[in-house]
Amino acid sequence: MSTVTTRNPLAAYIVRHADDNMVIGQRLAQYISRAPELEEELAVANIALDHIGVADHLFTYAAKVEGGGRTGDDLAMLRTEREYTNLLLVEQEHDGFGELIARQFFFDAYQALLWEALADSTDDTLSGVAQRAAKEATYHLRHSSAWVIRLGDGTHESHRRIQRATDRLWRFTAEMFEADDLDRQMAADGIGVDPSTLRDAWESTVDSVLEEATLTRPEDSFQTSGGRTGVHTELLGPMLAEMQWLQRSYPGLSW
Amino acid sequence: MDARTEEERFNAIIDDDEKIEPRDWMPEAYRKTVIRQMAQHAHSEVIGMQPEANWIARAPTLLRKAILIAKVQDEAGHGLYLYSATETLGVSRGELQELLHTGKQKYSSIFNYPTLSWADIGAIGWLVDGAAIVNQIVLQGTSYGPYARAMVKICKEESFHARQGYSIMMTLADGSDSQKAMCQDAIDRWWWPSLMMFGPHDSESAHTAESMSWKIKRKTNDELRQMFVDQTVPQARYLGMTIPDPDLEFDEESGHWKIGEIDWEEFWSTIRGDGRLNRERIAHKVKAWEDGAWVREAATAYAVKHGMKLDKSA
Amino acid sequence: MSYDVPVAPGDTPAEVQFGGGVDHGFPLWEVFVRAKRGLSHTHVGSIHASDAETAIQNARDGYTRRAEGVSVWVVPSKEIVASDDAESMFEPFEHKPYRHPTFYDIPKEVGQL
Ligand SMILES: [Fe+2]
Numbered sequence: 001m002s003t004v005t006t007r008n009p010l011a012a013y014i015v016r017h018a019d020d021n022m023v024i025g026q027r028l029a030q031y032i033s034r035a036p037e038l039e040e041e042l043a044v045a046n047i048a049l050d051h052i053g054v055a056d057h058l059f060t061y062a063a064k065v066e067g068g069g070r071t072g073d074d075l076a077m078l079r080t081e082r083e084y085t086n087l088l089l090v091e092q093e094h095d096g097f098g099e100l101i102a103r104q105f106f107f108d109a110y111q112a113l114l115w116e117a118l119a120d121s122t123d124d125t126l127s128g129v130a131q132r133a134a135k136e137a138t139y140h141l142r143h144s145s146a147w148v149i150r151l152g153d154g155t156h157e158s159h160r161r162i163q164r165a166t167d168r169l170w171r172f173t174a175e176m177f178e179a180d181d182l183d184r185q186m187a188a189d190g191i192g193v194d195p196s197t198l199r200d201a202w203e204s205t206v207d208s209v210l211e212e213a214t215l216t217r218p219e220d221s222f223q224t225s226g227g228r229t230g231v232h233t234e235l236l237g238p239m240l241a242e243m244q245w246l247q248r249s250y251p252g253l254s255w
Numbered sequence: 256m257d258a259r260t261e262e263e264r265f266n267a268i269i270d271d272d273e274k275i276e277p278r279d280w281m282p283e284a285y286r287k288t289v290i291r292q293m294a295q296h297a298h299s300e301v302i303g304m305q306p307e308a309n310w311i312a313r314a315p316t317l318l319r320k321a322i323l324i325a326k327v328q329d330e331a332g333h334g335l336y337l338y339s340a341t342e343t344l345g346v347s348r349g350e351l352q353e354l355l356h357t358g359k360q361k362y363s364s365i366f367n368y369p370t371l372s373w374a375d376i377g378a379i380g381w382l383v384d385g386a387a388i389v390n391q392i393v394l395q396g397t398s399y400g401p402y403a404r405a406m407v408k409i410c411k412e413e414s415f416h417a418r419q420g421y422s423i424m425m426t427l428a429d430g431s432d433s434q435k436a437m438c439q440d441a442i443d444r445w446w447w448p449s450l451m452m453f454g455p456h457d458s459e460s461a462h463t464a465e466s467m468s469w470k471i472k473r474k475t476n477d478e479l480r481q482m483f484v485d486q487t488v489p490q491a492r493y494l495g496m497t498i499p500d501p502d503l504e505f506d507e508e509s510g511h512w513k514i515g516e517i518d519w520e521e522f523w524s525t526i527r528g529d530g531r532l533n534r535e536r537i538a539h540k541v542k543a544w545e546d547g548a549w550v551r552e553a554a555t556a557y558a559v560k561h562g563m564k565l566d567k568s569a
Numbered sequence: 570m571s572y573d574v575p576v577a578p579g580d581t582p583a584e585v586q587f588g589g590g591v592d593h594g595f596p597l598w599e600v601f602v603r604a605k606r607g608l609s610h611t612h613v614g615s616i617h618a619s620d621a622e623t624a625i626q627n628a629r630d631g632y633t634r635r636a637e638g639v640s641v642w643v644v645p646s647k648e649i650v651a652s653d654d655a656e657s658m659f660e661p662f663e664h665k666p667y668r669h670p671t672f673y674d675i676p677k678e679v680g681q682l
Pocket residue numbers: 300329330333409413
């Protein structure tokens with residue numbers, strides 16, 4: 001853990017969830033104008049807006065908690081790859097709609113549980129964001145599950161593609177439930193949740209959707225992690241380079 | 256009931272400023288004109304997503320990013336409303352899309368220009384959506400009911416588009432020298448294409464007379480263009496920016512701003528398909544459609560397998 | 570007019586026959602939105618969707634982005650049965666003014682009636 005975003009544990013905790021939402025929101029946003037149908041353009045944009053909205057709220061709150069004069073936008077736009085603490089899952093690229101949906105499904109199933117738990121946080125701001133985000137995540141999960149089922153139980157080709165996407169992204173799923181010291185401390189303080197406690201419920205959602213989708217639960221036991229300590233895959237850097245380009249090219253201006 | 260009576264009824268509805276509805280009898284040429292205009296309007300909304308989507312990933316702040324996504328999403332929605340209105344005349348969206356993809360139907364020439372800086376996002380909202388709004392407000396009074404209703408809904412959503420664009424321009428005009436230069440450069444590139452959006456002069460416009468008499472069009476190209484110029488010139492001045500037209504001057508007598516001559520050669524070549532990005536825009540659209548084929552096929556296959564069940568529960 | 574794309578001089582527009590052509594899309598559904606509690610669902614337009622469940626989602630994403638609704642209905646467009654011949658069906662009702670309260674002159678002194 002060489003690069004610490006902030007020495008304030010609460011701020012660091014909020015930032016990691018903001019990062020998850022920022023990064024997946026950015027990935028979804030990159031897909032706009034490329035969807036398989038016009039209706040799906042609207043759906044994907046709505047989901048992107050929800051994630052970016054959550055990120056914005058959380059970054060702004062973290063900046064306030066941190067109290068060092070940074071703004072929420074500074075946290076989003078001026079931290080490096082090593083300082084971003086998102087899960088590896090959300091930074092994964094999609095080669096098309098199948099991977100986009102598989103990534104979203106795994107993450108939605110996790111976030112629906114996470115926000116439900118954080119809605120009870122003793123931290124009022126976090127609890128407020130979580131209550132709103134829980135409703136959004138429920139809808140996102142409904143959307144992504146519906147697609148996993150349709151693609152899995154659709155044509156031979158779509159079954160093959162969504163199975164492949166599920167297999168490819170599986171290795172990034174265990175990280176969601178890895179608790180580190182910060183998680184445990186926040187959980188003990190009643191502010192946060194120990195993510196390992198969400199695992200069983202996540203598995204049962206995932207199993208039942210995969211089953212309805214006639215998909216095979218991936219068997220590969222290899223799992224990778226590191227996002228929470230800023231050790232990413234090689235995909236986050238280029239994404240941040242694009243996302244932060246304007247702010248870094250013209251430092252210190254308002255937009 | 257013979258066709259003559261039907262035609263008289265149709266004309267009476269138009270004369271009374273009432274709306275023609277999908278199942279009404281209508282002259283074949285009216286039907287074709289309305290379909291063509293609504294379809295090309297729909298195509299424009301959808302293709303128009305691309306130049307702005309080009310900056311979503313690079314938007315400078317989270318708020319600007321969210322605004323831009325919401326705006327581009329609205330344009331997808333406008334495409335949806337307009338295709339939906341067109342489909343009331345028994346033409347399927349698939350058919351219309353095919354016509355777009357094969358170049359048999361066109362979209363507004365404005366979307367063939369590239370977005371090269373963040374200021375272009377401001378300029379598009381302010382000038383391009385601004386021009387579209389002038390046009391669409393008038394179209395709320397168009398004689399085909401579903402088209403008029405789609406316009407009402409679209410106009411409600413559009414005013415935020417122009418405002419967010421102008422808000423970007425105000426921030427840039429108020430910013431650093433580099434931001435001011437960015438702002439001016441965007442105006443220099445988008446001003447004339449925005450004026451071209453209104454189409455050729457009335458004297459050159461093949462469809463105007465017929466469309467006016469059927470009240471599909473309610474104002475001519477030149478009238479609409481003048482409305483736009485009159486409202487936009489003071490806005491440019493407020494920004495402290497220059498409009499790239501040395502001949503622009505206020506005509507005291509008429510109370511209107513007079514503009515210099517538009518480069519119609521550029522306009523027609525863009526319409527013909529030789530604009531900056533015509534090929535890229537269509538290629539992008541076709542690729543998205545083809546890449547999505549397996550998804551659509553899957554959804555259809557799933558519905559067939561489970562179709563009975565879903566229909567009953569619906 | 571901004572979106573009525575003109576035909577360039579010297580170009581001939583492609584002759585297009587509408588209706589009965591290709592359709593590789595999903596079925597069409599009519600969308601009805603209840604704007605708020607206490608109001609009926611009102612027709613707002615249509616969407617395409619492969620099945621009822623996705624039709625509901627598409628209607629929500631397409632027509633309630635600004636919180637325009639608290640409930641949506643979707644109906645397969647082909648299931649809509651519509652009246653025809655407005656002249657014989659509806660005009661006869663225009664000639665029965667006695668069905669409207671304003672037809673009757675009641676003296677003020679009579680009070681609320
Ligand atoms: Fe629009």
